[in-house]
Amino acid sequence: MEITMEYYLVISTIMLFAGIYGFITRRNMLAVLISIELILNSVDINFVAFNRFLFPGQMEGFFFTLFAIGVSACETAVAIAIIINVYRNIRNIQVKNLDKLKD
Amino acid sequence: MEYTLLILLLPMLTFIGLGLFGMKLRPAVAGCIGTLSLAVTALLAYMTAGQYFLMPRVDGAYEKLLPYNFDWLHFTENLQISLGILLDPISVMMLVVISTVSLMVHIYSMGYMKGERGFQRYYAFLSLFTFSMLGLVVAPNIFQMYIFWELVGVSSYLLIGFYYTKPEAIAASKKAFIVTRFADLGFLLGILLLSFFTGTFDFEALTSGDTSVFSGAAGVTFMGASVMSWALALIFIGGAGKSAMFPLHIWLPDAMEGPTPVSALIHAATMVVAGVFLVARLFPLYIIAAPEVLVGIAYVGAFTSLYAAVVACMQTDIKRVLAFSTISQIGFMMVALGVSGMGGHEGTGYMASMFHLFTHAMFKALLFLCAGAIIHTIGSNEMSRMGGLRKYMPVTHITFLIACLAIAGIPPFSGFFSKDEILSATFSFSPVFGCFMSFVAGLTAFYMFRLYYGIFWGTPAKHEHTPHEAPKSMTIPLMILAIITVFAGFIPFGQFVSSDGQPYTIHLNLGVAIASVVIALIAIGIATYFYKSKCDIPERLLNMFPHFHRAAYHRFYIDEFYLFITKRIIFNCVSRPIAWFDRHVIDGTMNGIAYVTQRASVLIRGLQSGQVQQYAFVFLLGTLLIVLLVVLI
Numbered sequence: 001m002e003i004t005m006e007y008y009l010v011i012s013t014i015m016l017f018a019g020i021y022g023f024i025t026r027r028n029m030l031a032v033l034i035s036i037e038l039i040l041n042s043v044d045i046n047f048v049a050f051n052r053f054l055f056p057g058q059m060e061g062f063f064f065t066l067f068a069i070g071v072s073a074c075e076t077a078v079a080i081a082i083i084i085n086v087y088r089n090i091r092n093i094q095v096k097n098l099d100k101l102k103d
Numbered sequence: 104m105e106y107t108l109l110i111l112l113l114p115m116l117t118f119i120g121l122g123l124f125g126m127k128l129r130p131a132v133a134g135c136i137g138t139l140s141l142a143v144t145a146l147l148a149y150m151t152a153g154q155y156f157l158m159p160r161v162d163g164a165y166e167k168l169l170p171y172n173f174d175w176l177h178f179t180e181n182l183q184i185s186l187g188i189l190l191d192p193i194s195v196m197m198l199v200v201i202s203t204v205s206l207m208v209h210i211y212s213m214g215y216m217k218g219e220r221g222f223q224r225y226y227a228f229l230s231l232f233t234f235s236m237l238g239l240v241v242a243p244n245i246f247q248m249y250i251f252w253e254l255v256g257v258s259s260y261l262l263i264g265f266y267y268t269k270p271e272a273i274a275a276s277k278k279a280f281i282v283t284r285f286a287d288l289g290f291l292l293g294i295l296l297l298s299f300f301t302g303t304f305d306f307e308a309l310t311s312g313d314t315s316v317f318s319g320a321a322g323v324t325f326m327g328a329s330v331m332s333w334a335l336a337l338i339f340i341g342g343a344g345k346s347a348m349f350p351l352h353i354w355l356p357d358a359m360e361g362p363t364p365v366s367a368l369i370h371a372a373t374m375v376v377a378g379v380f381l382v383a384r385l386f387p388l389y390i391i392a393a394p395e396v397l398v399g400i401a402y403v404g405a406f407t408s409l410y411a412a413v414v415a416c417m418q419t420d421i422k423r424v425l426a427f428s429t430i431s432q433i434g435f436m437m438v439a440l441g442v443s444g445m446g447g448h449e450g451t452g453y454m455a456s457m458f459h460l461f462t463h464a465m466f467k468a469l470l471f472l473c474a475g476a477i478i479h480t481i482g483s484n485e486m487s488r489m490g491g492l493r494k495y496m497p498v499t500h501i502t503f504l505i506a507c508l509a510i511a512g513i514p515p516f517s518g519f520f521s522k523d524e525i526l527s528a529t530f531s532f533s534p535v536f537g538c539f540m541s542f543v544a545g546l547t548a549f550y551m552f553r554l555y556y557g558i559f560w561g562t563p564a565k566h567e568h569t570p571h572e573a574p575k576s577m578t579i580p581l582m583i584l585a586i587i588t589v590f591a592g593f594i595p596f597g598q599f600v601s602s603d604g605q606p607y608t609i610h611l612n613l614g615v616a617i618a619s620v621v622i623a624l625i626a627i628g629i630a631t632y633f634y635k636s637k638c639d640i641p642e643r644l645l646n647m648f649p650h651f652h653r654a655a656y657h658r659f660y661i662d663e664f665y666l667f668i669t670k671r672i673i674f675n676c677v678s679r680p681i682a683w684f685d686r687h688v689i690d691g692t693m694n695g696i697a698y699v700t701q702r703a704s705v706l707i708r709g710l711q712s713g714q715v716q717q718y719a720f721v722f723l724l725g726t727l728l729i730v731l732l733v734v735l736i
Contacts, residue, residue: 020723023716023719024716024719024720024723025716032716095714095715095716096714096716098713098715099712099713099714100713101713
C-alpha cells in the first residue's frame with residue numbers, strides 16, 4: 001500500500017482539532033500547553049508532507065519545521081516558567097481562576 | 104509728549120503692585136505708595152496740560168496730537184483695532200480733572216479709611232479706577248474707549264462693593280453693574296453699527312466733519328430713522344447708563360453704599376461724566392449725521408435734571424441728596440450739549456457743558472468729601488442725626504458753604520460761570536427751555552441749602568460723643584478743592600475748549616446772569632426761612648401734598664417699577680420657562696444619553712469574562728464562520 005499525501009493530512013487534521021478541542025476544554029494549564037504543542041506539531045507534519053510530495057527537490061519545508069520545533073521549545077520553556085509563577089502566587093493552575101486581567 | 108504714556112502706566116503698575124503684594128505691606132505704606140504714584144501722575148497731567156495749551160495753534164485751533172498709536176489687533180485691511188493716546192483740548196482737560204480729584208481723594212482716604220479692613224485693596228482699586236478713567240479719556244478710537252469704559256464699570260463695581268460684608272453694598276454693586284451693562288449693550292450695538300457703515304473706529308476720521316466717512320450709510324434706514332441716527336442714539340444709551348440719565352439712573356443713588364471718597368471720585372466727579380464726555384467726543388458727528396438725536400439728548404437731560412432735583416428736595420440721607428444733585432447736574436451738561444450748535448456763538452452749549460463738567464467735578468467732589476468728614480464724625484448718613492455742626496467743624500462748614508454757593512450759581516464762585524453759560528445756551532435754543540432750566544437751577548439752590556442748614560444749623564442732635572473736626576489729611580484736600588472752586592470760574596475756558604477748536608471769549612449774558620442769580624437768591628432765601636431755624640411751613644406744605652411728598656421721597660417709584668418688571672414679568676414669563684427648558688429638556692437629553700449608555704454597558708459587560716478559553720472558543724467560531732463564508736461564495 002502506497003502511503004500518499006492524504007494520509008499525512010488526515011493525521012495532521014485530527015491532531016489539529018484534537019489540539020483545539022483540548023485548548024478549549026482542558027482545565028489544567030499544563031494540559032492546555034500540551035494541546036498547543038499538538039496544534040504546532042500538526043502544522044509541522046503538514047509542512048514536511050507538502051515539501052516531501054509537492055516540491056521534492058527543495059528543503060524549505062524541512063527547515064521551516066526545524067525552526068518551528070525550536071521556537072515551540074522556547075515557547076514551552078517560557079510557558080512553564082509562567083505556570084510555575086502562577087502556581088506560586090495562587091497555589092493552583094486552573095485556567096478558570098486566571099481572570100484577573102478583565103478588571 | 105512721549106511721557107504721557109506714564110500717566111497711564113503709573114496707576115496701572117501701582118494697581119498691579121498693590122493688588123499682588125499689598126497685603127504684605129503695612130496699610131500706611133500701601134496708602135503712601137498709591138498716593139505718591141498718583142501725585143506723580145497728576146504732575147505729569149499738569150505738565151501735559153501746560154505744554155499742550157502753550158503750543159502754537161494751527162489755523163486757530165489746537166492740534167490733535169497722537170503721541171502713541173500702535174496696531175493692537177490687525178484683523179484685515181478694513182478691520183484693525185489700535186491702542187494709543189489722543190491729546191486734544193477735552194481729553195487734556197479731563198486728564199487734569201481726573202488726576203486732581205483722584206489725588207485729593209487719595210490723600211483724603213488716608214484719613215477717612217484709616218484702620219479699615221482691606222485698606223491696601225482699597226488703594227489698589229482706586230489706582231485701577233484712575234488708570235481706566237485716564238485710558239478712557241485719551242482713547243483715540245471708540246473701541247479703546249469701550250474697553251476702558253468697561254474697566255471703569257468694573258472698578259466702580261469693586262469699589263461700591265468694598266464693604267462686602269454689608270448686604271446693601273453687595274446689592275448696590277450688583278445693581279450698578281447690571282444696569283450699566285444693559286446700557287453698554289446699547290453702546291456696543293451703536294459701535295458695531297457705526298463702524299460697519301463707516302469702516303473706521305477712529306475718532307479722528309469720524310469727527311473730522313467730512314461727510315464722505317458715512318456715505319456708506321446714506322439711504323439706509325430702519326423703522327423710519329436713518330441708520331446713523333440709530334447708531335448715535337444707541338451710543339447715547341451707553342452714555343446715559345454711565346451718566347445716570349433717566350430712566351437708567353437707578354443705580355447711582357444706591358452706589359452711595361460705597362466708601363464716601365469713592366462716591367466723590369467715581370459717582371460725582373469723574374466716571375458719571377463719562378457719558379457727557381462720550382457725547383462731546385462724538386459731537387461733530389452728532390451735529391452732522393443726527394441732529395435730531397441731539398435734541399432728544401437735550402430733552403432727556405432736561406427731564407432728568409428736573410426729576411432728580413425734585414427727588415433731591417425730599418431725601419433725608421445726605422449722600423442720597425448729593426447723588427440726586429449729581430444726576431441733576433449731569434442733566435444740565437447733557438442739555439447744554441443737546442442745544443449746542445457748531446462753532447462760534449452757536450457752540451456755546453458745548454463749551455458750557457465742558458466748563459460745567461470741570462467746575463462740577465471740583466465742587467461736587469468737595470461736597471462729597473465734606474459729607475464724608477461729617478459722616479466720619481457722626482457715624483450716620485441721616486440728616487436728623489446732624490444739626491448745629493458749624494461750631495464743631497469750622498473747616499468743613501466753610502468749604503461746604505463755598506461748594507453750596509458754587510452749585511447754586513452765586514457769583515463769583517465757579518458754578519455761576521458755567522451754569523450761566525448753560526442757561527444762556529438754552530435760552531438761545533428756546534426761551535421756554537431756558538425758563539425750565541432756570542427753574543431747575545433754582546431748585547438746585549433750594550435743596551443744597553436745605554442740606555446745608557440741615558447739617559450745620561438748626562438744633563443740634565444728641566451725639567454720643569462731641570463731634571470733632573476731621574484730621575489734617577482730610578481737611579487739606581477740602582481746602583484745596585475749595586480754593587479751586589472759588590477761582591475756577593475765572594479760567595478763560597472758552598480759549599481752551601470750544602466746539603470747533605477756535606478760541607471763544609466767554610461773555611456773560613447780563614440778562615440771563617441777573618435772572619439766574621435772582622432765582623438762586625430767592626431759592627436760598629426760601630431755604631433759609633424754612634430750615635435755618637425751626638419753622639413749621641415745610642411740615643404744613645408736606646401735609647398739604649402728602650401723596651406728592653411720599654412719591655418724591657420714594658423717587659417716584661422708579662425702583663419699584665423696575666423691580667416689578669424684573670421680578671414679576673421677566674422672572675415669571677421669561678426666566679422660569681427658560682429654567683424649565685434647561686432643567687428638563689437640555690439636562691434631560693444629557694441624562695438620557697448617560698442612562699442609555701450605562702444600561703447598554705451593563706448588558707454587554709458579561710461578554711468580557713476574563714476566561715481565556717471562552718475567548719478562544721469565540722475566536723474559533725469566528726474563524727469557522729469566515730471559512731464557511733469563503734467556501735460558500
